[in-house]
Every structure is written in C-alpha cells, then in structure tokens.
Amino acid sequence: xxxxxxxxxxxxxxxxxxxxxxxxxxxxxxxxxxxxxxxxxxxxxxxxxxxxxxxxxxxxxxxxxxxxxxxxxxxxxxxxxxxxxxxxxxxxxxxxxxxxxxxxxxxxxxxxxxxxxxxxxxxxxxxxxxxxxxxxxxxxxxxxxxxxxxxxxxxxxxxxxxxxxxxxxxxxxxxxxxxxxxxxxxxxxxxxxxxxxxxxxxxxxxxxxxxxxxxxxxxxxxxxxxxxxxxxxxxxxxxxxxxxxxxxxxxxxxxxxxxxxxxxxxxxxxxxxxxxxxxxxxxxxxxxxxxxxxxxxxxxxxxxxxxxxxxxxxxxxxxxxx
Numbered sequence: 001x002x003x004x005x006x007x008x009x010x011x012x013x014x015x016x017x018x019x020x021x022x023x024x025x026x027x028x029x030x031x032x033x034x035x036x037x038x039x040x041x042x043x044x045x046x047x048x049x050x051x052x053x054x055x056x057x058x059x060x061x062x063x064x065x066x067x068x069x070x071x072x073x074x075x076x077x078x079x080x081x082x083x084x085x086x087x088x089x090x091x092x093x094x095x096x097x098x099x100x101x102x103x104x105x106x107x108x109x110x111x112x113x114x115x116x117x118x119x120x121x122x123x124x125x126x127x128x129x130x131x132x133x134x135x136x137x138x139x140x141x142x143x144x145x146x147x148x149x150x151x152x153x154x155x156x157x158x159x160x161x162x163x164x165x166x167x168x169x170x171x172x173x174x175x176x177x178x179x180x181x182x183x184x185x186x187x188x189x190x191x192x193x194x195x196x197x198x199x200x201x202x203x204x205x206x207x208x209x210x211x212x213x214x215x216x217x218x219x220x221x222x223x224x225x226x227x228x229x230x231x232x233x234x235x236x237x238x239x240x241x242x243x244x245x246x247x248x249x250x251x252x253x254x255x256x257x258x259x260x261x262x263x264x265x266x267x268x269x270x271x272x273x274x275x276x277x278x279x280x281x282x283x284x285x286x287x288x289x290x291x292x293x294x295x296x297x298x299x300x301x302x303x304x305x306x307x308x309x310x311x312x313x314x315x316x317x318x319x320x321x322x
Contacts, residue, residue, distance in 0.1 A: 008072040013322040014276065015126060015159060016067025016075035019211040019257055020315035021170070022059050023300050024116065025092070026084040028052055034084060034115020044304050051308070052091075055300055058310045060097035063121070066281045067317050074101050075317065076126040076159060079211040081150075081170040082116045085109065089119055106155050108134045111148035118168040118212075120155050130163075131156035135195060137188045139172070147172075149184065152191055160322070162207070162273055165199055167192055169212025171222070182222075185215060189222040196230045207273070208232075210260040213246075213313065217255055232260040235278035236316065246280055246314045248296040255280070257316045265320070276321035282314045 026039035028049060039047040064074045083089055086107050093103040106129060107119035122129065133154045139147040153168040169192065172184035192210060199206045210232065216222045218237040227234050236258040245253025257280075265275040288298050288309075298309030 008068065010072040011070070014071040015077070015273070015320050016071055016073075016317050017077040017079075017166070017209060017211070017259065017320060018063070018066045018075040018281070018315050018317040019079040019081075019168075019213070019259055020059075020063065020066075021081040021213040021257060021311060021313040022083065023311035023313065024082050025055065025059065025080075025088045026115075027087050027091070029087075031084070031115065035113060036084060036115055038304075039084075045301060045306065051300075051306065054308060056092055056095040057097065060092060060095040062281075062286060062310055062315065064097040064101060065283070066315050067319060070277070070319050074098075074123070076123045077166060078103075078121040079166065079168045080119045080121060081168075081213045083107065083119050084115055084117075089121070093121065106132050106153065108132075108151065108153065110134065110151035111136070112150045113148050116150065116170075118150055118153050118170050120153065120166060120168060122155075122157075127157055127159050129155060129157040131165075135191055137184075137191050139184050139187055147184070149188075152188065152195065154195055159273065159320075163203075164207045164209065164273070167195055167208065167210045167212075169210065169214060171212065171214045171216065173215050182220075185220070185222040186225075188214075189225055192226060193229055196226075196232075200230075205264060206262070207264055208262040209318070211258075213257050215256050218258060223258070223260075226260065231263050233263055233266070233275070234258060234260045235275075235318070236280075239278070239280060243295075244280060244282065246282075246316060247312060248293070257313055259316055259318045261318065271322055273320040273322055276319040278316070278318040280314050280316050286310050286314055 089105040102124045103121045110117045134151040141147045150170040156165045171188040218234050240255040245255050246257040299312040
C-alpha cells in the first residue's frame with residue numbers, strides 16, 4: 001500500500017479529518033474500573049502482549065494511510081471509538097507507523113459499562129487545542145437503573161489557524177434490537193443538538209464537524225433530526241450501496257460511521273477550509289480477501305476467536321481544502 005503512495009506530493013492546502021472505530025483497543029492490565037476481563041493474557045480471548053502489539057501496528061498503519069492518496073500525508077484529525085484509556089492511546093501514537101506523525105490526543109474516561117471511550121488524535125503541527133469538554137447522555141434501562149454509555153467529546157481548536165469544533169460520538173448499539181434501543185440513540189442525538197445550539201449561540205459562524213459511530217444509518221431519525229434541525233450536510237447519505245458500507249452484519253452493509261459538516265464549509269471565503277470530499281476508507285488491506293465473508297472488514301476477533309485483523313469497522317474520512 002505505501003509503495004505506490006511514496007510519490008504523492010504533499011498538498012499543504014488540504015487536511016484529512018477521519019473517524020475510526022478500532023474494535024476494543026484494551027491494554028493488558030486488569031482495571032478495577034472497566035469490564036476488561038475478556039482482554040487479559042489469561043482470559044478466554046488470550047489477549048497477549050504479542051496480540052496487543054500486532055493490533056497497535058495494524059491500527060497505526062491504517063491511520064497513517066487515511067486520506068494519503070488525496071493529500072500526500074497522514075490525517076490531521078482522527079476521532080477514535082473503543083479505546084480503553086490514555087495508556088492505549090500513548091502506545092498507539094508511539095507505534096511504528098505513527099511515531100513520526102507528531103500526534104497527541106484528547107481523552108477523558110467515561111462511565112461506559114464496557115469501559116470504552118471516544119478520543120481524538122491530532123497532529124500537533126496542524127491543530128492547536130483550545131477547548132475540551134465531555135457531555136454525558138442520561139439513559140435509564142427498563143428496570144429503572146442508570147445505563148452508562150460513552151460520553152460525547154467536544155474539542156475546539158485551530159486547524160491551520162482556523163477555528164473548528166469537533167463533536168465525537170459512539171452511540172448505543174443495536175444489540176438488544178433496533179427498535180428497542182432507538183430511544184438511546186435519539187437521546188444522544190438530542191445531546192449533540194444541544195451542543196451545536198450552544199456553540200452557534202456563542203458564535204453563529206462556528207464551523208462544526210460531527211464524527212462518530214452512530215449505530216444508525218444516515219436515513220435513521222436520530223441523524224435526520226441533526227441534519228434538518230441544524231442544516232448539517234451528511235456526505236455519507238449517498239455512499240451506502242449493496243456492496244459498500246462501514247460495517248457488515250448478516251451479509252448486509254451499513255454506514256454507521258459518518259462525518260457531518262456544518263454548511264458554512266461550502267461558503268468559505270479565501271484561505272478558509274471548504275468541504276472537498278468524503279469517503280469510506282475501505283482499501284483492500286483492511287478487508288478479508290477470501291472465504292464466505294470476502295470483502296468484509298478484517299477483524300481482530302470474531303466472538304472469542306482471534307483473527308489478527310484490524311477492526312470490525314472501516315474508517316471514514318473527509319478532506320478539507322483551502
């Protein structure tokens with residue numbers, strides 16, 4: 001993959017903003033605060049140092065290549081889902097393919113029951129962090145007990161000198177059924193709506209990007225509400241087909257991972273970022289290349305079975321251009 005990219009010129013007027021659910025990046029230590037028992041060296045999954053290092057190398061390689069075809073460089077901003085803690089982020093940015101990429105990260109521990117959070121990697125040479133904040137989504141299970149899920153992360157700062165806000169999400173899964181869990185994703189959507197309203201009250205020209213694994217498609221109510229209420233543009237509405245998506249479940253493709261942008265990315269003045277393109281980063285090395293699931297994401301685990309791949313999701317990305 002990298003060989004044919006060596007001669008791509010670096011485009012200084014472009015930056016890549018990416019999002020990647022990296023499928024359970026847990027460290028090797030037993031944490032009192034997270035439900036990480038599956039991801040320990042002596043667990044059923046046998047999460048060993050060798051497997052952990054392999055995962056870091058693979059995810060690092062994938063990240064370093066997102067948007068490189070278009071920009072000639074690694075992404076300026078990468079939203080991540082399913083990271084256990086700050087340690088795994090430190091290990092990731094120190095891994096072979098990222099160690100020279102000048103990445104730092106923004107991460108807060110959330111109360112999520114599985115112990116996984118969202119985080120933001122950023123190239124310190126391209127982005128200066130000015131504001132970070134987390135927002136909880138208040139959910140209650142059917143029996144009245146609190147249901148703790150991932151917090152929403154807001155990061156504001158200057159990308160090549162221009163103010164942009166990033167809202168990172170990993171909404172509740174559909175595991176207990178699409179309809180049964182829809183209220184949870186609608187609650188998360190409502191929280192994002194509040195954050196956008198607050199940002200645009202402070203600055204009516206705020207440039208905003210909403211990134212995430214939404215566990216809903218662009219056609220679902222939770223995302224439709226955001227695009228309609230805040231006139232956001234969702235380029236991933238047109239990207240799904242029978243042969244493409246970001247996750248595959250029961251032989252069907254879904255676009256759960258998306259990046260939405262405020263429409264002022266289309267009416268920028270000179271020397272401001274404009275939306276250029278968006279895509280799913282579904283290159284061949286991230287896919288299974290044979291067998292009945294050929295073309296699906298090459299995962300680290302299928303159930304408790306170790307496969308040694310990257311993730312059960314493909315990354316998504318947006319190219320901004322000045």
